[in-house]
Amino acid sequence: MVTKTASPPVQVATIGFTNKTAESFFDLLKRAHVRTVLDVRLNNTSQLAGFAKKQDLPFFLENLCNAAYVELPELAPEPSLLKRYRAKELTWKDYEAAYLDLIARRRVESSLDADMFRSACLLCSEHLPHHCHRRSALEYLNAHWNGKLQISHLT
Template identity: 65%
Template sequence: MTNIDVSTIGFTNKTAEKFFSLLRGAGVRTLLDVRLNNTSQLAGFAKKADLKFFLFELLGAEFVELRDLAPEKGTLRRYQDKEMTWASYADAYTELIAKRRVESNLDIALFDHGCLLCSEDKPHQCHRRLAVEYLNSRWDNRLKVSHLY
C-alpha cells in the first residue's frame, strides 16, 4: 500500500496570496472543505463560490464539500461560547465522526493530494486535525499528513 499525501489548512490570518501559495507549494489538487458554514461573509476569499473559482483558475484544483467531516452546530457553538473545553469538544467531535462511520463512507483516493480546509489558523485546536488523525487511524496510517500554516 502506498502512502497518500494530504494536508490541512485554515484561511484565518492569511492573505489570499499566502493561502494559495501554500496550496500550490503542497501540490494540492482537491480542496476538501470540512467547514460547517462556508458561505459566511467573514470567510472573505474563502467563501464557497469564490473558492471554487479561485482554486480552478489559480491552481487547476477542485473543490469538494465533505459535510460528513463538519462538526455539529450545537457542539461547535458550545465550544466557541466556552461552555466546553477543547478536550470535551475533541471527544464529542471524534464520537460524531465515528458514529457517522466516515472511514467507510469516504473514498481514501479523494484525499490523494487533497487538503482539508477549515477556518482556524493553526491545526492544534481545530477539527480538521482531529478528522485527519481519526481517518489515518482507521486507514492503517496510509495518510502522510502535513499542516500548512
C-alpha cells in the same frame, strides 16, 4: 513469483484560511501540489470567510491552483457542538472527544475512501491545526485506515 508492493502513502494536507492573505493561502496550496480542496467547514458561506467563501473558492482554486473544490459535510461538526465550544461551555478536550464520537457515529471511515484524500487539503477556518477538527478528523481516519495517510499542515 509475484511480489506485492505496498501502495505509497496518501499525501494529504490541512489549511486554515484565517490570518492569511489570499496570496499566501493560494501559494501554500500551490507549493504543496494540492489537487483538491476538501471543505470541512460548518459555516462556509459567511462574509467573514472573505476569499474562502464557498461561492468564490471553486473559481479561485481552478484558476490559481488548477485544483478542484469538494464540500465534505461528513467531517463538519454539528452546529450545536460548535456553538457550545465557541461559547466556552466545552474545553478543547471535551469538544474534540464529542467531535470524534460524532464522526464515529457517522462511520466516516467506511463512507469515505482514502484515495479521495490523495493530493488533497482539508480546509477549515482555524489558523493552526492544534485546536481544529480538521486535524482530529485526519488523525481519526488515519487510525482506522492503518496509517495510509501522510498528513502535513500548511501554515
